[in-house]
Amino acid sequence: MLKVEQPVLKKIAGAGIYGALQLKSTLSEIFHENTKLYPLSARAYTQNVAQLGKSAMVKLLMANPFKVYSLMDQAELEPPGEPNELEKLIEARRSVRSYSGEAVTRQELSRLLLNTYGRIGPKRNYRPVASGGALYPLELYVVPVNVEGLERGWVYHYNADRHALDIVRREDRWEEFRHLVWLADMEDVEKISMVVVVTAVFARCTMKYQDRGYRLVLIEAGEVGHNLALLASSLGLGSCLLGGFLDDALSRLLDIDGVDEAPLLPIVVGRPSATNIGGDGVEHAQQGGGGGGGAAQGNGAGDGNGAARGDR
Numbered sequence: 001m002l003k004v005e006q007p008v009l010k011k012i013a014g015a016g017i018y019g020a021l022q023l024k025s026t027l028s029e030i031f032h033e034n035t036k037l038y039p040l041s042a043r044a045y046t047q048n049v050a051q052l053g054k055s056a057m058v059k060l061l062m063a064n065p066f067k068v069y070s071l072m073d074q075a076e077l078e079p080p081g082e083p084n085e086l087e088k089l090i091e092a093r094r095s096v097r098s099y100s101g102e103a104v105t106r107q108e109l110s111r112l113l114l115n116t117y118g119r120i121g122p123k124r125n126y127r128p129v130a131s132g133g134a135l136y137p138l139e140l141y142v143v144p145v146n147v148e149g150l151e152r153g154w155v156y157h158y159n160a161d162r163h164a165l166d167i168v169r170r171e172d173r174w175e176e177f178r179h180l181v182w183l184a185d186m187e188d189v190e191k192i193s194m195v196v197v198v199t200a201v202f203a204r205c206t207m208k209y210q211d212r213g214y215r216l217v218l219i220e221a222g223e224v225g226h227n228l229a230l231l232a233s234s235l236g237l238g239s240c241l242l243g244g245f246l247d248d249a250l251s252r253l254l255d256i257d258g259v260d261e262a263p264l265l266p267i268v269v270g271r272p273s274a275t276n277i278g279g280d281g282v283e284h285a286q287q288g289g290g291g292g293g294g295a296a297q298g299n300g301a302g303d304g305n306g307a308a309r310g311d312r
Contacts, residue, residue, distance in 0.1 A: 028206060028214035032262065036247035093229055096238025099270035101191035103146045108235050109194075112269070113140060113158050116196075116228045127160075129223040132216035137204035138224055139261065141168070141197040141254050143177050145190065146270075153177065155254060168255050177253060181266045182244030193237075193270035197254065198224055201261045221264045228267055238272035241265060 037045060052058045083091065117140055120126050127136055140158040142165065144150040153174030156165040183189050198221050205213030225241050232239040245266055251258030 028202070028211040029259070031214070032202075037244065038246060038248070042244070042246065089230055089233055093233045094238070095240045096268075096270070096272045097185050097240055098187040098273045098275050099191040099193070099238065100273045101146065101188070102193075102271040103148050104193040104237065104269065104271065106147070106149045108237065109142070109147055109150075110163070111235065112196075112228060112231050112237075113142075114163060115231050116140070117158070117224050118160050118163055128227055129220060131220055132205060132213065133208055135204045135208065135216075136220075137200050137202060137213075137217050138220055138264075139199045139201060140224075141199065142194055143174065143197065144194045145174060146193045150194075169253070173253055177250075180246045180250045180253060182242055183268070185240075186268065187273070187275075191270065191273070192268050194268075196228065196267045196269060197250070197263050198265040198267065199254065199256060199261050199263045203260060218264070225265055225267060228269070232269055236271070238270055240268040242268065 080087075114120065115128050117127060117129065117136075117138060120128055131137075140160075142150070142156040142158065144152055144154065144156070146152070150156065150165075151170075151172070153172030154167065155169035155173060157168050159166050177195070178189055181195065183192075186192060200217045200221065202214065202217055205216050207213075209216060229239045229241065242265070245263065247263060248258045250263050250266075251261075254263065256262065
């Protein structure tokens with residue numbers, strides 16, 4: 001029998017905290033529910049990605065991820081010239097999968113969180129991303145492995161208003177967490193410094209923009225992920241955005257309901273080792289299909305979503 005989480009049933013039945021509002025937004029909610037991974041569906045998903053990774057046509061498409069108008073006239077662009085500091089940072093950013101195990105400092109974490117999604121500006125009335133309607137539907141959670149002054153495996157929530165960390169879980173949940181998020185591509189999971197999980201409180205957008213608001217939420221999550229990746233690079237840290245995780249199990253660990261608020265994007269952060277290398281996506285699909293030992297394979301949390309893993 002298919003197991004349906006109680007928060008999902010309540011939402012579909014119209015008993016959620018937003019009353020009748022969510023009945024007008026069920027298309028986006030149904031879409032989100034159908035993209036969640038569970039142990040069984042994750043295994044099938046991983047196997048499908050692995051099979052695609054063996055296809056010569058798919059490999060060709062992955063090697064050329066752009067559109068070309070081969071018969072059209074073209075207008076030439078000027079050479080870009082010498083890159084400025086921001087352009088150098090963008091060019092240098094890579095998805096890092098090999099870490100040194102050296103701790104991230106509290107100040108580095110503070111700078112990362114503030115400039116990723118905190119309240120900035122002289123009056124603290126701005127945020128570092130564009131947000132549809134200035135509604136800011138996202139939240140950040142931190143699960144440390146090696147961060148100065150933070151307990152390993154505890155769950156912290158970033159309080160943007162006070163620029164502080166709320167303690168959500170006061171016990172080491174790292175062993176549980178690492179089995180819920182696809183971390184098998186990391187060279188040594190114990191040498192990462194932390195995982196930042198981006199979640200969404202969907203109704204902040206959908207109550208105004210209805211189902212269209214769901215798109216705005218995802219756009220903003222992409223902005224936040226890229227902000228954090230560039231900031232990490234600027235601080236001499238590495239990061240890796242992940243697409244594979246067991247949605248409802250991760251929600252329970254974060255102490256959110258998985259419906260009104262749900263996880264969207266885990267991001268690994270740490271100090272890179274001297275040997276870290278990027279990936280090519282195809283290798284990831286083949287690894288995901290193996291389902292062998294490591295962090296998440298045993299329960300099928302398995303694939304970093306191809307694009308997330310293939311991101312260089």
